[in-house]
Amino acid sequence: NAGVTQTPKFQVLKTGQSMTLQCAQDMNHNSMYWYRQDPGMGLRLIYYSASEGTTDKGEVPNGYNVSRLNKREFSLRLESAAPSQTSVYFCAGAGGATGETQYFGPGTRLLVL
Amino acid sequence: RKEVEQDPGPFNVPEGATVAFNCTYSNSASQSFFWYRQDCRKEPKLLMSVYSSGNEDGRFTAQLNRASQYISLLIRDSKLSDSATYLCVVLAGNNRKLIWGLGTSLAVNP
Numbered sequence: 001n002a003g004v005t006q007t008p009k010f011q012v013l014k015t016g017q018s019m020t021l022q023c024a025q026d027m028n029h030n031s032m033y034w035y036r037q038d039p040g041m042g043l044r045l046i047y048y049s050a051s052e053g054t055t056d057k058g059e060v061p062n063g064y065n066v067s068r069l070n071k072r073e074f075s076l077r078l079e080s081a082a083p084s085q086t087s088v089y090f091c092a093g094a095g096g097a098t099g100e101t102q103y104f105g106p107g108t109r110l111l112v113l
Numbered sequence: 114r115k116e117v118e119q120d121p122g123p124f125n126v127p128e129g130a131t132v133a134f135n136c137t138y139s140n141s142a143s144q145s146f147f148w149y150r151q152d153c154r155k156e157p158k159l160l161m162s163v164y165s166s167g168n169e170d171g172r173f174t175a176q177l178n179r180a181s182q183y184i185s186l187l188i189r190d191s192k193l194s195d196s197a198t199y200l201c202v203v204l205a206g207n208n209r210k211l212i213w214g215l216g217t218s219l220a221v222n223p
Contacts, residue, residue, distance in 0.1 A: 042215040043157070043200075090156055100145055100204055102211070104156035 001026050006091050006105035013081045013112045021076040021089055021108050029093030032074040033102065034058075034066060036087040043090070049074055081112045116140060116212045117203050123218040130191045134217045136201030137183045145204035146177055146184045150197045151216065157200055160186075191221045 004025045013019055025032065034046040045058030049068040063085060065077045078085060088109050092102040118137045126132045138146075146163035161168065163175040163184050174187040184203075188195055201214035 040215070043213040045211070100211075101147075101159050101162075102149075102157070102202075104158070107156055 003027060004091060004093055004103050004105035006089075006108050008108060009106065010109045011111070013078075013110065015082060015112060017081050018077065018079050019081065019110075020078075021091070021110075023074045023076070023091030023105055024072050025074075025091075025093040025103070025105075026072065027093055027095055027103060028071070029095045029103070030071070031094040031099070032068065033092045033094070034064070034074070034076045035090045035092065036060065036085075037090060037107075038087050046076065046089075081110075083112045086110060086112045116205065117201055117214040119199075119201050119214040119217045121215060121217060123220055125220045125222060126191055127222055128191055128193060130221075131187065131189050132191055132219065133185055133187045134199055134201075134219075135183050135185050136203075136214055136217075137181075138201075138203045138205070138212070139182070140203070140205040140212075141179075141182060143182075143203045143205040146175075147202040147204075148173075148175055148184075148186050149200040149202055151200055152197045160199070188219075191219075193221050193223060195219060196221045 007022045030051045033048040035043045044060045047066040049055045052071045067075045090107045091105040148160040149157040150160045151157040163177050167176040172189045176185045198216040198218050200216045203212045
C-alpha cells in the first residue's frame with residue numbers, strides 16, 4: 001500500500017499562475033484534508049472532505065478550491081497564486097480505530113515568486 | 114489564550130536522558146488527544162493517542178490531566194533518533210475539530 005501520495009513534491013510558480021496539487025490515498029479513508037504548514041504558524045487546515053462528494057472550508061480557505069474527485073482523490077487548486085501561498089502543503093486522510101488518526105502524504109513544497 | 118499551547122523549545126538533551134513535554138489546551142470539552150512526531154522536512158506521523166488513564170508505548174508515556182487541561186509526553190532513555198518536533202493535537206468541540214499545537218523541538222545529542 002502506498003498510503004497517501006502527493007504530487008508534485010516541489011513546485012515554483014510565478015504570481016498569478018495556477019496549479020493543482022494532487023492527493024490520492026489507498027487506505028479507504030472517508031475523510032481527507034488539506035493543510036498548509038508555515039514557520040511559526042503550525043499546521044492550518046485549508047479544506048476538508050468528510051466523505052466523497054462533500055467539501056468544507058477550514059481555517060484558511062481563501063485563494064484555494066478543492067475537488068473530491070472520488071473516495072481516493074482530493075485535489076487542491078490555486079487559481080491565481082500569490083507569494084503568501086508559499087508554503088508546504090500536506091494532504092491527509094483520517095482513519096485508525098476511532099477514525100481520528102491523520103495519515104499524511106509527504107508534502108508539496110511550493111514557492112510563489 | 115491559544116487553543117493549544119506548547120513550549121517550542123528547543124530541548125537539548127544527552128542520549129539516555131529523560132525528557133518531558135507538556136501541552137495545555139483551552140477547551141474543556143476537548144474529547145481526544147494525540148502526540149504526533151514530525152522529522153525535519155517530513156510529514157507528521159502519529160506517535161501515540163493519549164487516554165484518560167494514561168498510556169505507555171515502550172519508552173514513551175503519555176498522560177492526560179483534565180482538571181488542569183494539559184497532556185504530557187515523557188520520553189525515557191532518549192535516543193539520537195528521537196530528535197524531532199513533537200506536535201500536540203486536540204480534538205475539540207461539537208464539530209470535532211482538530212487543533213494542532215506549534216510543536217516542541219527536541220534534539221538528542223551524543
